[in-house]
Amino acid sequence: MAERVTAGQGGESLLFLTDEQLRKGIEAMFFAYRGFTADPDRILAKHGYGRAHHRAVHFVNRSPGTTVNNLLDILGVTKQSLNRVLRTLIADGLIESRVGTRDKRERHLYLTEAGVELEQALSEAQRRRMRQAFRDAGPEAVAGFKQVLEAMMDPEPRRQFNRMKDGS
Amino acid sequence: MAERVTAGQGGESLLFLTDEQLRKGIEAMFFAYRGFTADPDRILAKHGYGRAHHRAVHFVNRSPGTTVNNLLDILGVTKQSLNRVLRTLIADGLIESRVGTRDKRERHLYLTEAGVELEQALSEAQRRRMRQAFRDAGPEAVAGFKQVLEAMMDPEPRRQFNRMKDGS
DNA sequence: ACATTAAGTCAGCCTTGTTGACTTTCCAAG
DNA sequence: CTTGGAAAGTCAACAAGGCTGACTTAATGT
Numbered sequence A, B: 001m002a003e004r005v006t007a008g009q010g011g012e013s014l015l016f017l018t019d020e021q022l023r024k025g026i027e028a029m030f031f032a033y034r035g036f037t038a039d040p041d042r043i044l045a046k047h048g049y050g051r052a053h054h055r056a057v058h059f060v061n062r063s064p065g066t067t068v069n070n071l072l073d074i075l076g077v078t079k080q081s082l083n084r085v086l087r088t089l090i091a092d093g094l095i096e097s098r099v100g101t102r103d104k105r106e107r108h109l110y111l112t113e114a115g116v117e118l119e120q121a122l123s124e125a126q127r128r129r130m131r132q133a134f135r136d137a138g139p140e141a142v143a144g145f146k147q148v149l150e151a152m153m154d155p156e157p158r159r160q161f162n163r164m165k166d167g168s
Numbered sequence C: 001a002c003a004t005t006a007a008g009t010c011a012g013c014c015t016t017g018t019t020g021a022c023t024t025t026c027c028a029a030g
Numbered sequence D: 001c002t003t004g005g006a007a008a009g010t011c012a013a014c015a016a017g018g019c020t021g022a023c024t025t026a027a028t029g030t
Helices: A021-049 A051-062 A068-075 A079-091 A113-137 A139-152 A156-167 B019-047 B053-060 B069-075 B079-091 B113-137 B139-152 B155-166
Strands: A095-099 A107-111 B094-098 B107-111
Touching: A021 A051, A021 A113, A021 A139, A021 A156, A021 B019, A021 B053, A021 B079, A021 B113, A021 B139, A021 B155, A051 A068, A051 A095, A051 A113, A068 A079, A068 A107, A079 A095, A079 A113, A095 A156, A107 A113, A113 B139, A113 B155, A139 B019, A139 B139, A156 B019, A156 B079, B019 B053, B053 B069, B053 B079, B053 B094, B053 B107, B053 B113, B069 B079, B069 B107, B079 B094, B079 B107, B094 B139, B107 B139, B139 B155
Parallel strands: none
Antiparallel strands: A095 A107, B094 B107
16 A cells, blocks of 8 residues: 655654545544534524524523624624524524623623523533543543644634633 | 533443533534635635535545445435536536446546646645644544544444545 | 724625436346 | 336525625714
C-alpha cells in the first residue's frame, strides 16, 4: 500500500502523519457529525423546525438575555437568516424578546417555558449520544477528543468557545 | 456553580459526566466542524460549488468506479439530491460516468484529471488543518479523538467507516 | 443636530435537501 | 420466450435555510 505523504509546510515536526491518517480523520469528522446531529434532527422534524432553530434555542438557553447581535456573532450567519428563524420561534412562543432597559434598541432573548422544554428534549438526546460515546471511549480519549477539536477551530470561534466555559 | 447531572440510562457507569461537560463536548463539535469545513468552502465557492460537490468528489476519489447507488449509501442523501450535484460535475468535466459492462443499469463514476485536481486542492486544504490540529494536540490526543468520533457514529456509518480503512 | 448603531423587513437569489412520476435495464417465474 | 416486477438512474417541482442588497425605525452618542 503506497503511502504518499504531502509536504508539511513550515518547520518539520516530530509527528509523521500520512495522508491516509489525515484522510481517516476527515472521514471520521464527516460520519461522526452526522451521528451527532441525527437525534435532534428527528425531534426537530416533528415540530417542523430545522437545525437553525436548534442552534438558536441552544445558545439562547446557554446565554439567557443575549442580544440578537450577540447571537449573530456566535452563529456566524446573517441577520436575515437568523431573523427568519427567530421570528418563527417567537411567534410559536418558544422564545421571548424583551426590549433592553439600558439600551432600548437591543432585544434581549429568553426561552419561554415551552422553549426550555424543547431545548431539554433536544439537548438530552444529544447528551445521551455524547455520554455514550464518552463512556465507550474512556476519559483519556475524551481529553484527546476535546484537544483536537479545539485545535481545529478558527481563532475567533475558539475564543468564544473558551469564553463560554465559565458561563455567559 | 450548580452542576446538575441527568440520570444515566441503564447500568450506572464508572464515569461521572456532568451535563456541563457534555454540553462543552456538544459545542466543541459545533465550532470544530465549522472550522473543519471552512477552508474547502472557500475553494468551492470560487468554483460555484457547495459542500455536496465536495463530498461527491471526495468519495469518488476514494472509491473510483463506485456506482451511484453505492455513493448514495455512503452519503446518506436521496438519489435525486445526489443526482443534481453529479450532473453538474459531469457536465463540468470533473467526473466521468461509464455505463456498467456487466449491468448496464449501473453507472460507474471516475474522477477526470480536472476532478483529481479539484479533489487535491480541497483535501490538501482540509489535511493542512487536520495536520495542524493533530500536531498541536499530540498523538495521544489524536487516538482519543478518533475513538470518540467512532463511538459517536451510528452503527451503519461506522461499518462503512471501518470498511473503508483498507481501500474500497 | 447629525452620524452611528441595533434591530427588523422586503425582495430575490442559490444550494441542497425532499417527494413523486418516469424510463431503461435486468432478471426470474410462468 | 415473454412478461412483470425490481433496480438504477433521471426529471420536475417544492421547501428550508443560507446569502446579498436596500431600506425603515428607533435609540444613542458626539
